[in-house]
Amino acid sequence: MVSLTIFGGIKEIGGNKILLETKEARIFLDFGEAFSLLDEFFLPESFLSPRERFGLKDYVEFGLIPKLEGLYCSQAIERTDIPYKEPEFDAVFLSHSHADHWEHLRFLHPEIPIYMGECTKKILQSTWTTTRETKNYADKCFKTFRSGASIRIKDITVRPIHVDHSVPGAYGFIIDTPEGSIVYTGDLRAHGPRSDMTVEFLDKAASSDPLALIIEGTRVLPEEKRKDFSEEKVLEGSRKALGKARSSLVMRYPKDLDRFRTFYQVAGELGKKLVISRKTAHLLDALKGDEVGLPDPVKDERIEIYGRELRSYSKWEKPYLDKCISPEEIRKGFGKRICEIDFWTLNELIDLVPSNGVLVHSMSEPFEEDPVSLLGGRVLDNWVEHFGLEYHQLHASGHAPKSGIFDMIKQVGAKKVFPVHTLFPELFKESGAKIEIVKKGERREV
Numbered sequence: 425m426v427s428l429t430i431f432g433g434i435k436e437i438g439g440n441k442i443l444l445e446t447k448e449a450r451i452f453l454d455f456g457e458a459f460s461l462l463d464e465f466f467l468p469e470s471f472l473s474p475r476e477r478f479g480l481k482d483y484v485e486f487g488l489i490p491k492l493e494g495l496y497c498s499q500a501i502e503r504t505d506i507p508y509k510e511p512e513f514d515a516v517f518l519s520h521s522h523a524d525h526w527e528h529l530r531f532l533h534p535e536i537p538i539y540m541g542e543c544t545k546k547i548l549q550s551t552w553t554t555t556r557e558t559k560n561y562a563d564k565c566f567k568t569f570r571s572g573a574s575i576r577i578k579d580i581t582v583r584p585i586h587v588d589h590s591v592p593g594a595y596g597f598i599i600d601t602p603e604g605s606i607v608y609t610g611d612l613r614a615h616g617p618r619s620d621m622t623v624e625f626l627d628k629a630a631s632s633d634p635l636a637l638i639i640e641g642t643r644v645l646p647e648e649k650r651k652d653f654s655e656e657k658v659l660e661g662s663r664k665a666l667g668k669a670r671s672s673l674v675m676r677y678p679k680d681l682d683r684f685r686t687f688y689q690v691a692g693e694l695g696k697k698l699v700i701s702r703k704t705a706h707l708l709d710a711l712k713g714d715e716v717g718l719p720d721p722v723k724d725e726r727i728e729i730y731g732r733e734l735r736s737y738s739k740w741e742k743p744y745l746d747k748c749i750s751p752e753e754i755r756k757g758f759g760k761r762i763c764e765i766d767f768w769t770l771n772e773l774i775d776l777v778p779s780n781g782v783l784v785h786s787m788s789e790p791f792e793e794d795p796v797s798l799l800g801g802r803v804l805d806n807w808v809e810h811f812g813l814e815y816h817q818l819h820a821s822g823h824a825p826k827s828g829i830f831d832m833i834k835q836v837g838a839k840k841v842f843p844v845h846t847l848f849p850e851l852f853k854e855s856g857a858k859i860e861i862v863k864k865g866e867r868r869e870v
């Protein structure tokens with residue numbers, strides 16, 4: 425008997441929490457928080473959030489977390505009606521380092537091992553160091569793997585295989601059980617710079633002749649309205665847009681290091697320096713020596729670190745301080761630089777004073793379904809207008825489009841398909857495969 429219970433990722437983007445059970449083993453695939461999880465009762469953007477100091481109490485109140493015994497640490501459940509038990513789960517496997525796949529790890533029982541790629545661990549540790557959050561992972565038991573490993577957990581073997589996504593160190597899993605294999609894609613695309621990795625994963629998944637495929641569907645939509653390009657097109661577009669700019673600004677997702685590489689390349693071609701944040705410098709440092717092959721943020725001649733002025737600096741920032749370049753210096757030689765900027769550091773533009781500026785926005789366009797995202801879009805528009813910036817929308821998604829997902833389903837040829845990480849599971853029926861539509865928390869035998 426093999427069963428799947430999907431506690432998160434059903435009719436929502438992210439928040440994947442997938443329980444796989446066999447006669448002997450019980451493992452979770454991912455343990456994230458959906459981007460929309462808190463939307464109904466909380467609005468973190470306006471500082472109404474679950475009270476971190478009370479563990480899972482506020483989550484339990486609104487049914488935002490599975491009520492399972494032997495899963496959580498004692499501090500997380502002490503103010504809830506979930507009784508404390510010794511661990512009844514064998515492991516959690518993380519597909520990659522996006523928060524919608526790991527954000528709830530902090531609640532787990534410390535004796536439940538959490539497996540992740542080596543690169544994923546480095547990225548998470550850098551994220552935890554450089555964000556001013558009090559959440560604590562010190563007691564957790566992290567174990568790492570590389571692509572191609574075989575990890576035996578009681579009567580199952582978990583095989584992580586790398587895939588291409590918008591963050592390095594992303595994996596899909598093939599889980600061999602006594603009844604047959606189960607394949608989980610995590611998040612993936614086949615149109616990125618490392619599509620070869622996705623190809624390898626899909627080949628191995630298909631040859632395992634799986635019972636079930638659990639597959640993401642972020643872009644399985646009735647109609648896709650937002651623009652999407654390949655990384656190559658983003659490179660071409662950026663080269664063209666920034667070629668003649670007097671002040672060049674670029675925005676990307678902090679962990680999207682393919683995009684970092686694209687801008688790094690453009691800077692090289694145009695004979696400019698790429699100015700990055702201290703957070704990015706820390707992340708590049710954390711990945712130094714890793715096979716993803718990124719430049720050294722301190723030694724590399726093409727990189728400068730932005731000296732955002734603060735009242736006080738965290739310990740991790742201090743080693744970078746005397747290597748930073750001030751906004752005044754950038755302003756004086758803006759023509760020789762491409763400056764990375766985030767939404768939450770747009771206020772630096774007041775000191776940077778871009779003239780004849782170009783902004784390459786290399787992230788998703790605002791989500792029409794999400795008022796907060798729309799508001800953010802409007803605020804950005806106002807900054808663009810105020811500083812007279814020429815705006816370019818150039819982004820390559822980390823997710824395969826609907827047709828790509830359907831091709832993958834066909835190639836893997838699993839007997840049953842479980843859509844996750846999608847708002848439209850019903851649409852998967854168009855793929856022609858046998859689609860299992862399940863409710864959140866409903867246990868389904870495979």
Ligand SMILES: [Zn+2]
Pocket residue numbers: 520522589611822
């Ligand atoms: Zn992701």
